[in-house]
Amino acid sequence: MSYYLGMLRKPGRLSGRDVEWENLAEFATSQAVGATLGLVYGRRRQGKTLMLELLAQETGGLLFGATQQTEAQNLADLGAAYATYRGLRQPVRFGNWREALDELLRLGDERATPVILDEFPYLVSATPALPSYLQQALSPTGHAKEHTRTRLILCGSALTTMAQLLGGGAPLRGRAVLELIVRPFGFREASAFWRLTESPELAFRVHALVGGTPAYLEMCGGTGPADLSGFDRWVQRRLLNPASAMFREGGLLLREEPSISDPTSYAATLTAISAGNHRRSEIAAALGRPTSALAHLLGGLQSIGLVEQVDDALREKRSVFRIAEPIVRLHQLITQRREPELISGQAARVWRDHADTVASKIYGPHFEDLAREWCFLYASTGTLGGTASTVRPSEISCRAHRHGHELDIVVSEATSFAGDRITAIGEAKGTLAPVDVPQLRRLEHLRALLPDTRIGEQPKLLLFARSGFTDGLVEAARGRADVELVDLNRLYFGD
Secondary structure, X not given: OOEEEOOEEEOOOOOOOHHHHHHHHHHHHOOOOOOEEEEXXXXXXXXXXXXXXXXXXXXXXXXXXXXXXXXXXXXXXXHHHHHHHXXXXXXXXXXXXXXXXXXXXXXXXXXXXXXXXXXHHHHHHHOOOHHHHHXXXXXOOOHHHHHOOEEEEEEEOOHHHHHHOOOOOOOOOOOEEEEEEOOOOOHHHHXXXXXXXXXXXXXXXXHHHHOOOOHHHHHOOOXXXXXXXXXXXXXXXXXXXXXXXXXXXXXXXXXXXXXXXXXXXXXXXXXXXXXXOOOHHHHHXXXXXXXXXXXXXXXXXXXXXXXXXXXXXXXXXXXXXXXXXXXXXXXXXXXXXXXXXXXXXXXXXXXXXXXXXXHHHHHHHHHHHHHHHHHHHOOOHHHHOOOOOEEEEEEEEEOOOOEEEEEEEEEEEOOOXXXXXXXXXXXXXXXXXXXXXXXXXXXXXXXXXXXXHHEEEEEEEEEEEOOOEOHHHHHHHOOOOOEEEEEHHHHXXXX
């Protein structure tokens, strides 16, 4: 069933994407005079094209999908698409891009009309001057800006190319009024999309392995595992099976990005981080390179959304790097390493042999990530003792134990006239054992080590447990306003 967001109905076929659709709807239906430019981009298989096709249908706009071919071939295809849109019997022949852009921008002469150029990086690859032609076509004193309501949308999956369109001294810098980045679903949206809301444990396991990319549901045969008893078999059939579309996906994400010129070095960096080397020094040691040689590798992986840099909550200029795409982590830890055995049909044995790796390198880190995401997006101010401006990990020095203590969660609230205030700290355990009283005592100890300059009222203590809590811990936390226990049900449905 469809419903309305703003002035433009969101089609029922489009799952999630409420915020993205609302932004597109506002852009596409604006009645202000003057052609406007918007960019929509994100990694492949996030549903960008479907969303834009539906937008074109709902608004009566034109969508043209470019392909990897010459300028003349793309202009010929565009002319055919333009003629079909206009109801002409014969294709229109555009002599050059200036002519084509002039005609496209005139489509909004009478009403607000989206004109969508999908896979725009293919057009730029064949015609490098195209952004400059667009700059000229959108001149402040030109016909398009003074007389039309054309809403031009450029869409693409080559993240570096799309981001550079508006960067630095690029011709289109300052011209766009919309820059929409389409990201994978969050863990709650993914749970609903995969129809796994009845089992948070199952939803967690699936998300830890494949993340929130919408297309992965179809690539996994259109369904997730039916229940926990069938989960291992589903993994073997859908993720570790060479006949499955998902088998090589974790490696293809790196190789399909045009800006990655040396996939081998970048893949090695992903392998090092997936194995648990999160600091620059650790990654460098794993690669056998000096830390100074990592900048372009880590920067490149961050720019295409495969790696995320997370700053330390308490120490400036100290950060860790984490894998941002779960399917890449699975590929690096299991699929790539055991490919010969998987190809020979030994998926069940490989999956069984890697149980400890999955628990420590996949489920554990992923649960910590979801706990931080929950604090930032879903937890109430009452739960956190304030508003979450940032949620980051940290490491606290301890003289008593003579070593640093890792802290999974530090929730900070920005204040107007002073530095950030720590409102809560937390521990996240993604193991199969329930969390017990010693974990609460550990958090109490770490709270006492927090710098006095960063705390006001006593920060709250958050304990996250994938497998719940012991009766002893539940009893110890009862009646304490400074302690919050968060299990999977609360993570997926509560605040």
